[in-house]
Amino acid sequence: MNEQEFRQKQSLPYEAKLKHAEQRAWEFYDAVDSCHVSVGGLDSITLLLWLRSIGIDVPAISVSQLEDKSIQEIHKDLGIVPLKAIKSKATVLKEFGFPVISKQVAGKIALLQNPTDKNKTVRNAIITGDCGKQGGYRKGTRMRLPQKWLNLFGGPENDKYGTDYQTAPFLVSNKCCYYLKEKPCNDWARIHKSSPYLGLMASEGGQREMALVRNGCNYYGKTVTRSAPFAIFSRQDLLQLALDLEVPVPKIYGEIVRDPDGTLRTTRAQRTGCSMCGFGIHLEKRPHRFDRLREDNPKEWHYWMYDVGWGEVLDYIGVGWEDIPK
Structure with a gap:
């Protein structure tokens, strides 16, 4: 699938996208010896339940300890296999730097x-x-x-x-995902000789978009084999599917509601990740993810902000955190 074809498929109606996703999911299931679902937040929870709804019932894995407690509860209810991170969150930040x-x-x-x-x-x-x-x-x-x-x-x-650029008083790194999520999941997949279904969507932008547009929904590489059936989905498609399947929505997201103009959204977090992840925080309106953490788990918020040093990092990049947004 070239980029033009991929973009065309992104403009398909919702029902057509579902049919396309089902074809790609079964195509992958038939092509590999063994497969599983890598689960995190709402997107991949929806993927897991959708795969089960079309008859693909395979193991699901997650480093659940990294997720919000409300997500962990749903993982447990769904029978998702919990994995352990290679290093602790605090250790990764200390050794490599802040994301x-x-x-x-x-x-x-x-x-x-x-x-x-x-x-x-x-x-x-x-x-x-x-x-x-x-x-x-x-x-x-x-x-x-x-x-x-x-x-x-x-x-x-x-x-x-000969510039006059500042030197940050802290280290920065993108290695946290590798040690906390990617390596544990990759190790499990290697041991079980299994390939993953992932809840990735090109509409999320960034490196994910580039990789999905370039490689398509199903990718069979020398070192990486994976399926992303929802690659052509928009956020609206994903939320509509979650409603259709009556997916249990973790508390951190709030509820899925439809605005007067027909747009679907979650009433709290739109995206989630590790409680200490700062990728994209500078783009969020308040209350942002750390504000919600303060509301849901004040002790953990205090630990990350003051003990680990996230407060200093947010101050440096110009993101408010210490005051309580109204």
Whole structure:
């Protein structure tokens, strides 16, 4: 499926998308020796129950301890196999750094904060957009960090480039997902020789969108084999399916409601993840995810904000947290 075909399928009516998803799900089921569902929040809970509704009843796994308590309760009710993270959340933050802005941006900042001879060319591209010999001498590429983040995190390179960028008083990293979720799930899959169904949608944007558009719903690679039946779904499609299936909605999301213009939304969180994840926090209106954590679990909020240092991180990137939003 090329990009044009993928975009066309994204514009299909809801019922047609469901039929397409069912075809892809069964195609994957028949193509691999064994498969399972990797479950997190509402999207993948909906995926699990939808797969069961069409007759694909396979094991479901999750590092449930990372999720909100209301999600953990539903995982338990659905019989999802709980896995353990490789490292604790606090250990990952201490060893590698805080997950802020986005996975892509955090990865670039981590390179700037950990300079070596081997990453010198990449660091130059992150600062200037110029890729050098290894990148075909391309200039002004998207490798360059947006100026806003260079101003805050480009400090380690000041001597070389004569800039006046700040140096953050904390480390940044995109490695948390690997140690907390990806590796435990990948290890389980390898031991059981199983390939996953994932609740990914291209409409979420970012790196996920690029990967799904490039590789399609089902991907059979040398090192990665996976199915994302909902790849062409919009958020509205996913929420409509959750309503159709009467999916149990975790408390952290609130309820699924329909606005006067017909748009579906959840009344609390629109997306969830680890309680200490900061990817995208700068884009959220208040009350944001950490505000909701404060409401639901004040002790955990206090731990992350004050003991671990998330408060300092949020202050640095200009995100309010200490006051209580009205």
